[in-house]
Amino acid sequence: MKTPFNIFKSAFLVSIGLCLLISCKPDTPTSLSLNKSALQMEVGDRETLEVSPASDKVVWKSSDDKVATVFYGVVTAMSAGTATITATVEQQSVECAVLVTGEAVTELTLLSDKNIEVKKGDSAQIKAKTAIGRSIQWFSSDEQVATVSQTGLVKALSEGQAKITLYDGYSQLTVQVIVSKQIEGEYKLVWAEEFDGPELDLNTWTYETGGGGWGNRESQYYTSRKENIRIEDGQLIIQARKEKYENNEYTSARIKTLGKKSFTYGKIEARISLPAGGGSWPAFWMMGENYPTAHWPLCGELDIMEHVGNQPSMISYALHTSIKNGSRGNNWSARTNQDGIEGEYHVYGIRWEESEHFGCDRITFTFDGVDKATRLEELEHIDDPIYWPFNKPFFFILNVAVGGNFGGTIDPNAFNKDVMMKVDWIHVYQIEVK
Numbered sequence: 001m002k003t004p005f006n007i008f009k010s011a012f013l014v015s016i017g018l019c020l021l022i023s024c025k026p027d028t029p030t031s032l033s034l035n036k037s038a039l040q041m042e043v044g045d046r047e048t049l050e051v052s053p054a055s056d057k058v059v060w061k062s063s064d065d066k067v068a069t070v071f072y073g074v075v076t077a078m079s080a081g082t083a084t085i086t087a088t089v090e091q092q093s094v095e096c097a098v099l100v101t102g103e104a105v106t107e108l109t110l111l112s113d114k115n116i117e118v119k120k121g122d123s124a125q126i127k128a129k130t131a132i133g134r135s136i137q138w139f140s141s142d143e144q145v146a147t148v149s150q151t152g153l154v155k156a157l158s159e160g161q162a163k164i165t166l167y168d169g170y171s172q173l174t175v176q177v178i179v180s181k182q183i184e185g186e187y188k189l190v191w192a193e194e195f196d197g198p199e200l201d202l203n204t205w206t207y208e209t210g211g212g213g214w215g216n217r218e219s220q221y222y223t224s225r226k227e228n229i230r231i232e233d234g235q236l237i238i239q240a241r242k243e244k245y246e247n248n249e250y251t252s253a254r255i256k257t258l259g260k261k262s263f264t265y266g267k268i269e270a271r272i273s274l275p276a277g278g279g280s281w282p283a284f285w286m287m288g289e290n291y292p293t294a295h296w297p298l299c300g301e302l303d304i305m306e307h308v309g310n311q312p313s314m315i316s317y318a319l320h321t322s323i324k325n326g327s328r329g330n331n332w333s334a335r336t337n338q339d340g341i342e343g344e345y346h347v348y349g350i351r352w353e354e355s356e357h358f359g360c361d362r363i364t365f366t367f368d369g370v371d372k373a374t375r376l377e378e379l380e381h382i383d384d385p386i387y388w389p390f391n392k393p394f395f396f397i398l399n400v401a402v403g404g405n406f407g408g409t410i411d412p413n414a415f416n417k418d419v420m421m422k423v424d425w426i427h428v429y430q431i432e433v434k
Contacts, residue, residue, distance in 0.1 A: 031053070031092075032051060032052070032053075032087070032089055032092040032093070032094050033051070033052050033094055034049055034050070034051060034052075034087060034094050034095075034096050035049060035050045035052065036049060036096055037095075037096055037097070038096060038097045038098075038099075039075065039085075039096060039097070039098045039099070040099045040101070041068070041075070041077040041098065041099070041100050041101070042077060042100070042101055042102040043077050043078065043079060043080065043100060043101070043102040043103055043104045043105065043132075044076075044077060044102075044104065044105050044129045044130075044131075044132055045076075045077045046074055046075065046076050046077075047074075047075045048073055048074050048075070049070070049073045049074075049075060049085060049087065049096055050073060051073075051087050051089065051094070055089045057089055057090065058073070058087050058088070058089055059087070059088045059089075060072065060073060060085065060086070060087055061085070061086045061088070062075075062083050062084070062085055062086075063083050063084040063085075063086070064081065064082075064083040065078070066078060066079055066081070067079055067080075067081040067082060067083040067098070067100050068083040068085065068098045068100055070085050073087075075096075075098065076132065077098070077100040077102075078100070078104070078132060079100065079104060080100050080101055080102060080103070081100055082097070082098065082099055082100070083098045083100070084096070084097055084098065085098055104131075104132065105129045105130060105131055105132075106131050107130065107131060107170070107171060108128065108129075108130045108131075108134075108136070108166060108167075108168045108170070108171045108172070108173055109128060109129050109130065110126075110127075110128050110166070110173050110175070111127035111128055111129060112125075112126045112127045112128070112175065113175075114174075114175055114176060115175070115176045115178070115358055115379065116154070116175060116176070116177055116178070116358075117177075117178045117179075117180055117357065117358040117359065118146065118154060118156035118177060118178070118179055118180070119156065119179075119180055119181075120156050120157070120158060120159055120179055120180065120181060121156060122156050123153055123154060123155050123156070124153075124154045124156075124177075125152060125153055125154070126138075126148070126152040126153075126154060126164060126166075126175055127152060128152065128166050128173070130168040131168075134168045134169060134170070135168065135169075136150075136152075136166050136167070136168050137150065137166070137167045137168070138150055138151075138152055138164065138165070138166060139164070139165040139167070140154075140162050140163075140164055140165075140177075141162050141163040141164075141165070142160065142161075142162040142163075143157075143162075144157060144158055144160075145157060145158055145159075145160040145161065145162040145177070145179050146162040146164070146177045146179055148164050152166075154177055156177070156179040157179070158179060159179050159180065159181055159355075160179055161176065161177065161178055161179070161359065162177045162179070163175070163176060163177070164177055176379075178358045178359035178379075179359075180355045180356075180358075180359050181354070181355055185431045185432045186431065186432060187266070187267050187429035187430065187431055187432075188429060188430065188431075188432040189427060189428070189429050190263075190266070190428050190429065190430045191261065191263070191427070191428040192425060192426070192427050192428070193425060193426040193427075194234065194425050195231055195234055195235055195236045195423065195424070195425065196234045197231060198231065199230075199231055200229065200230075200231060200236070200255065203260065204257055204260050204261050205255045205256065205257060205260070206255065206256050206257070206258065206259075206260065207222075207224035207229070207253070207254075207255055208222055208254040208255065208256055208399075209221075209222050209223055209224055209254075210222055211246055211247070211248045213404070214401070214404075215296075216401065216404040216405045216406065216407075217403070217404050217405055218281075218401045218402060218403055218404035218407065219248065219249060219250050219279075219402045219403035219404065219410060220240060220248060220250040220251055220252040220400075220401060220402040220403075221245045221246045221248035221250070221251050221252075222251075222252055222253055222254045222399070223245070223251055223252075223253060224253065225251075225253075227239065227241060227251070228240075228241065228251050228252055228253040229253035229255065234424070235422045235423060235424050236398070236422070236423040237420055237421075237422055238252065238253045238254075238255075238282070238398065238399065238400045238420065238421045238423075239252070239253070239400070239418060239419065239420045239421075240252040240275070240280060240400045240401075240402050240415070240419040240420075241415065241419070242412060242415035250402040250403075250410075250415075252399070252400045252401065252402060253399065253400070254397065254398070254399035254400075254401075255397070255398055255399070256395060256396065256397045256398075257395045257396045257397075258287075258289065258291065258292075258395045259289075259395075260395075261395065261396065262289040262393035262394055262395040263393060263394065263428050263430075264352075264391065264392055264393050264394070265352050265353065265354045265361075265430065266352055266428055266429055266430035266431070267349065267350070267351050267352075267428075267429040267430075268304065268349055268350050268352065268426075268427070268428050268429075269347050269348070269349035269366075269426070269427050269429075270284050270304070270305075270347070270348055270349065270423060270424075270425065270426040270427070271345055271346070271347050271423070271424035271425050272284060272305070272345065272346065272347075272348055272421065272422065272423050272424070273343060273344060273345045273346075273420075273421070273422040273424075274307050274341050274342050274343070274344075274346075274421060275309065275342065275343075275400065275418075275419040275420050275421050276309055276312065276342040276343060276414070276417075276419070277309040277411060277414025277415065277417070277419045278309050278310045278408070278409060278410060278411030278414050279309060279310070279402050279403045279407050279408065279409060279410030279411055279414065280307075280308070280309035280400060280402065280407065280414070280419050281306070281307070281308050281309070281400065281401040281402065281403070281404060281406055281407030282305075282306070282307050282399070282400045282401075282421040283303065283305065283306045283307075283397070283398070283399055283400075283401070284304045284305045284348055284396075284397075284398055284423075285301065285302060285303040285304055285305075285306070285396075285397050286301070286302040286304065286394040286395060286396055286397065287299055287300065287301050287302070287394060287395060287397065288300040288301075288389055288392060288393070288394055288395075289392065289393040289394060289395055290392065291395075296320075296325075297320050297321060297322050297325040297326075297327065298322045298385070298386065298389065299389060300319075300320065300321055300385075300389030300390055300394070301318070301319070301320035301325070302319060302350070302352075302363070302390060302394060303316065303317060303318040303319070303320075303333075304317070304348055304349065304350050304365065305317070305348035306318065306406065307341065307342075308406060308407055308408060309342075309407075309411075309414065309419075310407075310408045310409060312341075312342055313337045313338055313339055313341065314335055314336075314337055315335065315336050315337075315338060315341065315348070315367065315372075316333060316334075316335050316406075317333065317334045317335070317336075317365040317372070317373050318331055318332065318333040318334075319331060319332045319333075319363070319375055319390070321386065321387060321388065321389055322385070322386040322387075322389070323386050323387050324387075326405075332375055334365065334372070334373035334375075336367060336372045336373070338367060345422075345424060346367060346368050347366075347367070347368050347369060348366070348367060349365075349366045349369075350363055350364060350365055350366065351363070351364040351366065352390070354391070357376055358379055359379070359382060360376050360377035360378070360379055360382055361376070361377040361388065361390060361391060362374060362375070362376050362377070363375050363390060377390070396426065398421075398423060400419070400420075400421050
């Protein structure tokens with residue numbers, strides 16, 4: 001719906017055109033002209049009018065100084081309304097119709113975001129206004145990172161952070177500028193585990209064995225027996241079984257690449273078929289390589305995929321940090337529901353990107369190549385390991401737990417059939433910088 005002011009604005013602009021074409025045309029030919037015949041401005045804006053041919057004898061006049069003033073051709077919008085600017089040279093005159101919208105600004109006001117991101121080598125415009133009659137001065141806290149012109153144009157010179165300060169003689173504002181890397185290139189495969197040997201490659205993987213609940217009240221005992229873990233037809237098989245073993249009612253397997261294979265950033269994917277059955281809890285996840293010294297949760301945990309048989313269509317993604325983790329009950333997590341994930345192969349992955357947004361890392365969780373959830377590093381805690389440990393090498397873990405805090409109630413009858421997670425491959429891609 002058009003507001004009365006919009007109706008007035010449309011009519012006014014039409015009238016300008018008619019005036020210029022018909023009624024405002026002088027009775028006698030004139031060679032004098034203006035570079036602009038109409039202006040649409042907001043309160044506080046300035047525009048420059050120029051006469052042609054140029055003359056130092058121009059007399060400028062505004063029909064309403066409350067709406068728009070003119071000084072040597074510089075028009076300043078003072079308040080909402082209309083006015084006519086007239087330029088006269090000797091006996092010849094030309095006019096410019098002015099439409100002013102908006103409200104007057106009484107103090108220094110930022111019209112852009114308080115945080116901006118600029119790629120190295122690029123520029124960004126910061127916009128601000130102050131009271132009429134004042135001018136804004138611009139300063140950069142680190143001109144080796146970013147410079148700023150006296151019109152607010154920021155040029156990003158090197159990776160880092162700089163504060164841009166605006167000062168109008170009465171008050172000041174700051175804008176945080178993040179200069180991020182200009183990363184160009186394509187993802188290239190840097191590592192692949194195809195599970196195509198006769199046995200698990202112990203140059204890459206280590207078996208983890210034992211019971212005791214694993215910190216989650218789990219019911220299985222992890223073994224390295226072929227009954228629980230093996231290579232078959234180019235696939236890793238991890239099978240959970242209902243059987244008494246070392247005072248446990250169930251067995252399964254868990255392997256890791258700690259001390260053998262770890263990665264920082266990249267696109268990571270695994271083609272996996274998930275088991276079915278109440279109480280099954282398969283997972284494909286990562287932990288910080290500094291786990292032996294920093295321990296959990298300070299080392300960080302990145303859960304690329306978790307599934308529980310009691311919720312057949314659910315896939316869970318999670319991040320655990322020193323500040324926000326499962327023990328505190330406040331870790332970040334997200335879920336998606338997909339039909340046909342049990343007993344079928346799908347690709348579970350992440351894009352783990354450095355300084356992707358405002359200089360902050362980003363982790364995006366994917367299912368068959370489709371983005372499902374995203375988590376960003378917090379700008380106010382950038383590079384703080386207790387808030388974001390995900391900027392250093394992480395190693396892989398594959399396992400199938402039984403029961404526990406997340407796996408839930410165990411259905412013993414589910415183990416009358418094979419409860420197996422099958423892993424076809426794991427691929428790691430990283431950007432090859434050009």
